[in-house]
Amino acid sequence: MIMSLRAPPSSTSSSCSLFPSRRSMHSTSRAMLPLSVAFPTRFVSCSLLQDQVSVDTGAGSKVSDRNELRLGLPSKGRMADDTLDLLKDCQLSVRKVNPRQYVADIPQLSNLEVWFQRPKDIVRKLLSGDLDLGIVGLDIVREYGQGSEDLIIVHDSLDFGDCHLSIAIPKYGIFENINSMEELARMPQWTADKPLRVATGFTYLGSKFMREKGLKHVVFSTADGALEAAPAMGIADAILDLVSSGTTLRENNLKEIKDGIVLESQAVLVASKKSLVHRKGLLDTTHEIIERLEAHLRAVGQFTVVANMRGNSADEVAQRVLSQPSLAGLQGPTVSPVFCKRDGEVVVDYYAIVICVPKKALYKSVQQLRAIGGSGVLVSPLTYIFDEETPRWQELLGKLGL
Ligand SMILES: Nc1ncnc2c1ncn2[C@@H]1O[C@H](COP(=O)(O)OP(=O)(O)OP(=O)(O)O)[C@@H](O)[C@H]1O
Ligand SMILES: O=P(O)(O)OC[C@H]1O[C@H](OP(=O)(O)OP(=O)(O)O)[C@H](O)[C@@H]1O
Numbered sequence: 536m537i538m539s540l541r542a543p544p545s546s547t548s549s550s551c552s553l554f555p556s557r558r559s560m561h562s563t564s565r566a567m568l569p570l571s572v573a574f575p576t577r578f579v580s581c582s583l584l585q586d587q588v589s590v591d592t593g594a595g596s597k598v599s600d601r602n603e604l605r606l607g608l609p610s611k612g613r614m615a616d617d618t619l620d621l622l623k624d625c626q627l628s629v630r631k632v633n634p635r636q637y638v639a640d641i642p643q644l645s646n647l648e649v650w651f652q653r654p655k656d657i658v659r660k661l662l663s664g665d666l667d668l669g670i671v672g673l674d675i676v677r678e679y680g681q682g683s684e685d686l687i688i689v690h691d692s693l694d695f696g697d698c699h700l701s702i703a704i705p706k707y708g709i710f711e712n713i714n715s716m717e718e719l720a721r722m723p724q725w726t727a728d729k730p731l732r733v734a735t736g737f738t739y740l741g742s743k744f745m746r747e748k749g750l751k752h753v754v755f756s757t758a759d760g761a762l763e764a765a766p767a768m769g770i771a772d773a774i775l776d777l778v779s780s781g782t783t784l785r786e787n788n789l790k791e792i793k794d795g796i797v798l799e800s801q802a803v804l805v806a807s808k809k810s811l812v813h814r815k816g817l818l819d820t821t822h823e824i825i826e827r828l829e830a831h832l833r834a835v836g837q838f839t840v841v842a843n844m845r846g847n848s849a850d851e852v853a854q855r856v857l858s859q860p861s862l863a864g865l866q867g868p869t870v871s872p873v874f875c876k877r878d879g880e881v882v883v884d885y886y887a888i889v890i891c892v893p894k895k896a897l898y899k900s901v902q903q904l905r906a907i908g909g910s911g912v913l914v915s916p917l918t919y920i921f922d923e924e925t926p927r928w929q930e931l932l933g934k935l936g937l
């Protein structure tokens with residue numbers, strides 16, 4: 536069974552390498568090139584196989600000796616701006632003194648350093664104990680975390696960076712009638728001598744997935760981008776890459792296949808378990824970050840709607856509002872009397888109702904309000920919705936056994 540990551544014969548680089556053409560590939564002896572790297576003792580030991588890292592986070596590793604807490608954020612790429620925007624929306628603006636500096640702070644969170652790093656390095660540094668928290672795509676956590684139990688997903692849906700990791704094959708040639716992983720695995724073309732060549736940046740997840748899907752003869756090559764070009768260039772048969780809109784695949788004559796999705800991904804907040812347990816102050820800071828994230832992300836999808844409604848009593852108005860399916864709000868409507876003066880007397884003809892409405896259901900809600908006599912409808916955005924309890928915090932305590 537061939538399930539290995541190999542470098543082209545002439546290459547000593549650990550990344551950016553694609554296979555030589557099929558002919559030269561099969562006429563060359565292709566030894567695996569495991570590279571081992573010695574780190575200073577402060578780091579946990581790693582062995583590199585091309586671009587992959589397997590990290591020993593065994594019981595012997597300790598949290599490093601520092602007082603500051605450290606949060607890793609993406610230094611570049613598509614996640615970088617969205618991450619800063621999200622934190623800003625949670626009133627956790629990152630203060631960067633100099634755009635070329637890799638360290639910053641968040642004035643609201645004392646004793647926390649922000650370090651800007653490449654996403655894969657954030658995961659590596661969480662494992663080595665050099666970071667405590669990080670915001671990256673789940674794909675990167677799973678690929679570079681390699682199943683380590685020291686990585687804990689603290690918030691699993693930060694609502695940006697949505698994509699999935701998927702196998703894609705050409706629409707043409709020998710793949711024209713191949714539409715599922717099962718059919719791909721059954722193709723007679725893949726043998727020990729001529730394995731299926733997959734170009735990917737996700738060799739750990741890729742080899743695990745191929746094994747699970749019963750593909751015995753597979754060989755991976757790595758590249759840092761534009762993987763979709765590899766099949767047309769003749770240097771790979773298939774690719775394993777992130778897909779969002781599907782445009783890049785379509786434009787390159789590639790297709791996804793049934794059961795070919797390895798992982799659904801979006802931005803997550805991830806932490807080192809060791810740090811959470813041992814580093815003073817980290818749990819409190821993490822609690823505050825979770826609270827702010829949850830309160831903000833809940834609010835993002837909702838509007839506050841205020842309307843006036845004629846009625847005889849608050850109860851009667853509430854009955855009318857609750858008779859409509861889109862007007863229940865988060866915990867039912869707030870109904871308050873609107874006092875006005877008529878002929879020298881204070882009277883109540885109207886009631887103000889306040890509800891939270893999902894953004895998607897806004898227009899339907901306004902129609903339903905009008906149908907039951909609502910007028911003067913005011914709609915405003917919400918900044919935060921703080922619940923009594925943060926379910927993710929309870930989950931985290933559970934995972935930590937606290
Ligand atoms: N097309 C996409 N749509 C949405 N999210 C994506 C997409 N591609 C990648 N992502 C998410 O963004 C993260 C960062 O993407 P990526 O590593 O490709 O960075 P980049 O911005 O393209 O920079 P570079 O590839 O040059 O390093 C990925 O790990 C993934 O979680
Ligand atoms: O389904 P789509 O919406 O077309 O997005 C998918 C593309 O986005 C990512 O690449 P990116 O744009 O980050 O470029 P890169 O390959 O240089 O990283 C990914 O690697 C795909 O190529």
Ligand SMILES: [Mg+2]
Pocket residue numbers: 760
């Ligand atoms: Mg990219």
